[in-house]
Amino acid sequence: MNNLKILLHITKKRSVFVVATLFFLSIVLSSLSVLSSSSFFAPVVSAQAVKEAPAAGVELPQFDPAQAPAAAQGTESSAGTTTAAVEEEEVGPVQYRTFFGLDSRVVVWIVSELHLMFAAFVLGVPIFAVIVEIVGYKGGDIKFDKMAKEFTKLLSAAFATTASLGGLLGFCLYGLYPEFMGHMTNVFAPTMYVYALMFFGEAFSLYGYYYSWDILKGTPAKKWSHITLGVMLNLFGTGLMFITNSWATYMMSPAGIVPATGKVVSLYAAVYNLLWMPVNLHRLIANVCFGGFIVGAYAAVKFLGSKTAEERAHYDWMGYVGNFIGIGALIPLPFAGYWLGREVYSASPVMGNIMMGGAFSWTFIIQAILIGMLFIGANYYLWLGMGRIKGSERYTGYIKFLVLIIFMCFAVWLTPHNLPLSGEERAMIGEQYHPFSKYFGVMAAKNAVVNLIILATFFSFLIYRRCNKGETVPFSEQGKSGKIGVMSAVIFCLLMLVSYAVSLSFVELEADMKVFVKPLIRCLYIQSGMICFAAFLTFKSKGKLAQSLLFAVTALMAVLYFWYYGFQVMQKANVVLRYLSVTQVAMVMSCLIMNAFIDIFTFRKAKLIGGIVWGKMPVRSQYALIMLCVVIVILMGLMGFIRSGLRMDWHIYGVLQDTSPWAYTPTLAYMGRIVGLIVALFLGLVAFVFWLAGLGDKKSKAHEGGYDDAISGGDH
Amino acid sequence: MSKKRSNFLMIWVILAVICLFSFLKYVSPEVFQVLMAKDHPMPTPSTLMMWYIIMGVLAGLVYATTSDKKLVDFLSFLLPDRGPALKFVLQKLLLIAFPLVVGWFVYSWSIPGVASPVELRIQHPTLPQEYEKQNNPYREKDPETQRRCIEEGKILFQTYCRPCHGSKADGNGPFANSFRLRPINFQDPGTIGTVVENYAFWRIKEGAPGLPSESTPWDSAMPSWKDDLKDDEVWKIIMGEYDTAGVVPRQREKAE
Numbered sequence: 001m002n003n004l005k006i007l008l009h010i011t012k013k014r015s016v017f018v019v020a021t022l023f024f025l026s027i028v029l030s031s032l033s034v035l036s037s038s039s040f041f042a043p044v045v046s047a048q049a050v051k052e053a054p055a056a057g058v059e060l061p062q063f064d065p066a067q068a069p070a071a072a073q074g075t076e077s078s079a080g081t082t083t084a085a086v087e088e089e090e091v092g093p094v095q096y097r098t099f100f101g102l103d104s105r106v107v108v109w110i111v112s113e114l115h116l117m118f119a120a121f122v123l124g125v126p127i128f129a130v131i132v133e134i135v136g137y138k139g140g141d142i143k144f145d146k147m148a149k150e151f152t153k154l155l156s157a158a159f160a161t162t163a164s165l166g167g168l169l170g171f172c173l174y175g176l177y178p179e180f181m182g183h184m185t186n187v188f189a190p191t192m193y194v195y196a197l198m199f200f201g202e203a204f205s206l207y208g209y210y211y212s213w214d215i216l217k218g219t220p221a222k223k224w225s226h227i228t229l230g231v232m233l234n235l236f237g238t239g240l241m242f243i244t245n246s247w248a249t250y251m252m253s254p255a256g257i258v259p260a261t262g263k264v265v266s267l268y269a270a271v272y273n274l275l276w277m278p279v280n281l282h283r284l285i286a287n288v289c290f291g292g293f294i295v296g297a298y299a300a301v302k303f304l305g306s307k308t309a310e311e312r313a314h315y316d317w318m319g320y321v322g323n324f325i326g327i328g329a330l331i332p333l334p335f336a337g338y339w340l341g342r343e344v345y346s347a348s349p350v351m352g353n354i355m356m357g358g359a360f361s362w363t364f365i366i367q368a369i370l371i372g373m374l375f376i377g378a379n380y381y382l383w384l385g386m387g388r389i390k391g392s393e394r395y396t397g398y399i400k401f402l403v404l405i406i407f408m409c410f411a412v413w414l415t416p417h418n419l420p421l422s423g424e425e426r427a428m429i430g431e432q433y434h435p436f437s438k439y440f441g442v443m444a445a446k447n448a449v450v451n452l453i454i455l456a457t458f459f460s461f462l463i464y465r466r467c468n469k470g471e472t473v474p475f476s477e478q479g480k481s482g483k484i485g486v487m488s489a490v491i492f493c494l495l496m497l498v499s500y501a502v503s504l505s506f507v508e509l510e511a512d513m514k515v516f517v518k519p520l521i522r523c524l525y526i527q528s529g530m531i532c533f534a535a536f537l538t539f540k541s542k543g544k545l546a547q548s549l550l551f552a553v554t555a556l557m558a559v560l561y562f563w564y565y566g567f568q569v570m571q572k573a574n575v576v577l578r579y580l581s582v583t584q585v586a587m588v589m590s591c592l593i594m595n596a597f598i599d600i601f602t603f604r605k606a607k608l609i610g611g612i613v614w615g616k617m618p619v620r621s622q623y624a625l626i627m628l629c630v631v632i633v634i635l636m637g638l639m640g641f642i643r644s645g646l647r648m649d650w651h652i653y654g655v656l657q658d659t660s661p662w663a664y665t666p667t668l669a670y671m672g673r674i675v676g677l678i679v680a681l682f683l684g685l686v687a688f689v690f691w692l693a694g695l696g697d698k699k700s701k702a703h704e705g706g707y708d709d710a711i712s713g714g715d716h
Numbered sequence: 717m718s719k720k721r722s723n724f725l726m727i728w729v730i731l732a733v734i735c736l737f738s739f740l741k742y743v744s745p746e747v748f749q750v751l752m753a754k755d756h757p758m759p760t761p762s763t764l765m766m767w768y769i770i771m772g773v774l775a776g777l778v779y780a781t782t783s784d785k786k787l788v789d790f791l792s793f794l795l796p797d798r799g800p801a802l803k804f805v806l807q808k809l810l811l812i813a814f815p816l817v818v819g820w821f822v823y824s825w826s827i828p829g830v831a832s833p834v835e836l837r838i839q840h841p842t843l844p845q846e847y848e849k850q851n852n853p854y855r856e857k858d859p860e861t862q863r864r865c866i867e868e869g870k871i872l873f874q875t876y877c878r879p880c881h882g883s884k885a886d887g888n889g890p891f892a893n894s895f896r897l898r899p900i901n902f903q904d905p906g907t908i909g910t911v912v913e914n915y916a917f918w919r920i921k922e923g924a925p926g927l928p929s930e931s932t933p934w935d936s937a938m939p940s941w942k943d944d945l946k947d948d949e950v951w952k953i954i955m956g957e958y959d960t961a962g963v964v965p966r967q968r969e970k971a972e
Contacts, residue, residue: 349843350843353842353915354842358840359842361840383782396782396783415764415767420761423896426897430754430756431898431901433904435752436760436761438906442906567905570905575964
């Protein structure tokens, strides 16, 4: 075999080639990070500034002497002589160390972000692996079970990497930031033991779940035992995340200690600090979204490398499920993010101000671009997916309007309130704000368009669902389940809308402010009425009309009217703005839930026009899936930077100051380089880990192939 | 008919982008002049223009690739066939116009010229910690005292702030036109209505000299009042200023 043939042989093995390239890329990028102190990744800080940075910094909080480390107490007795002073300097507590001369913060930043990304995957994927397994078991479709097992195989491979990175992070933190970690251990020591024990629980349930897959099947009892293992895995995983979230959020909104002394007053308060629950919710949803898009990209890569129609069909379907889960979690994510943002303001107006109007405001423009790309990419994939469904041509006409709506909303979504202007432009405009930035750049507009994007995305999904459905049957033929389903949705939506409307009636506000709440209450009642009317129309077999009306009324009130009314409220009663946002969320959510149920029961038993031809997807759709994965990884890196960076020069906000030379907020360019490096490293590592996970399959396939060949050879 | 139209998909996309450009460049400045009752057009800022055009091009490309049929229709416009004469003319026009447009962009970007730099500016620089815990002492007083403080604040506002910010706090004071950066219109709900009172307190006390570097180079002419006004006078001015402008300060979020 000459060299050319060898090269061709290697390039034919595309997956090996891709993994090797990504691995090489990650090594190169890692080397670059090693060189960070001198070149590309070096922050723009002069040597003089570093020298002038306070070596010891401000006085740290005085801890309770009873809790002071023995080494620190020992040094007190030796003070008084020169020798003792030298000894004190040598054995005194160390505040900071460096990582072989590198910037400690960057080291911790990269390791913690990589750990978080793997952890998000390891926590997000089991949630839908178990759901897919249940769906497969109840529906009797083996392909669901096969896919759930394939997810879990990836999970077990990623789990060890997550644990290794977690260990490395722990060593880095204790080694590089000993004093800070001393404080954290002082406060959270009991939870750390719980964390370690739960980690055992997660490891056992994960490996038990994966390795017992084939053993625990055959009878319902066995299968349910297996599903229980999966549920246990999720419970342990979620518990682990909640514990680590309490450490991270305590750093932003410390509670349960005496700030001046650092003495622990209440561990419960330290754990259940102000930002704990919002971050828990936000991360839980985001992890599912993250896992969905990673699985989508995995399926896309596999699809692109597929050699048979059967493989293509399987990975096309897997990509669709990954994207579906990704979008499903993406839709409520802005609401959870809004709650988190509001609580950041509650924790500290300064931190809130830094976030949305201050040093981090431009990172939110980048965030807006990335979120817009996620919605566009997910919709684009759905639109392309309509091509594999017979009968979809009845609905493709809507796509141009959806493109228009989504891109217009995207344009408003990323318009900053404060535009970059040259002096000449400023002079020509004649005032600080151009009308575009004045009306599109504020929260009222952003809330309106993000809700419209969500409604449009949901509409895309609905038309995708009904592409191959023809004539529907009368609602009376849906049986009891139809009535129960629709009525359950009505009751749930009414509870949500009416209870919030009633709570708004009793909100404690001054009389001149309270008048601004009344329109919100009216809108909530109108929406409730619409929900009932939509149910009535559905019962009369006019489900499509009910859906259209519900969409129209929700868009009119929650988007158009509240866009206008949001400005009024901002101007005259901005304290009401928070109620307006929640009202918007409640109305949009009720519309989505009700429409989903109407759709399910209107199109159930509908005549099928044609089936879905899995595998008949253009290649660009798979690149859209890969793009979604890359975008969400970048987004996670960016948001991690924002959440952590909001503390500015504090390890623990307002309690323990960061006095190291790296206690400054990086520039956007520097942040971009580091986040880019993290993204490349993560994707390289994921590709490598997935490749490792697939080695066993290749070997067994090759073995089966060889065996088959041997048998067929024997036949001849 | 529909087939004929789809053969020109590329042209429709190009036309849509041209329409968007024309709207932003020529129509919207005039529309905003009328709607905002200004005596001059309101040109679309170049950064925004670029973003919106990119959005337009992306939207066109996304739409043109949402199905294989559309993609073929989109690209086939460039291929020679026995189409109508209009297609032949448009093809040639595109062949000439595309390099010309690219050339124009390259030329206009590379030609030497004098322009002040476009800088990212941070709208609300970070409120220093020492101001975070400050509270307006008069907001906790009885309504009668508050009303009196507002009236006193209005007088102080007219004395010290009116020359620039105007008697109605609309940014149209007698000196307003002499500044390159006009004083802020406080009636605009996107200005003082979006910040807590202690933020305004910090800005009045420290003025432009107290702005961090990331909020330059807008060169605000706001003076620092900390040496001329007492704290209680500043709080009263803030109360009077909000009342004059007809907006209310942002309320602190309450922990839930």
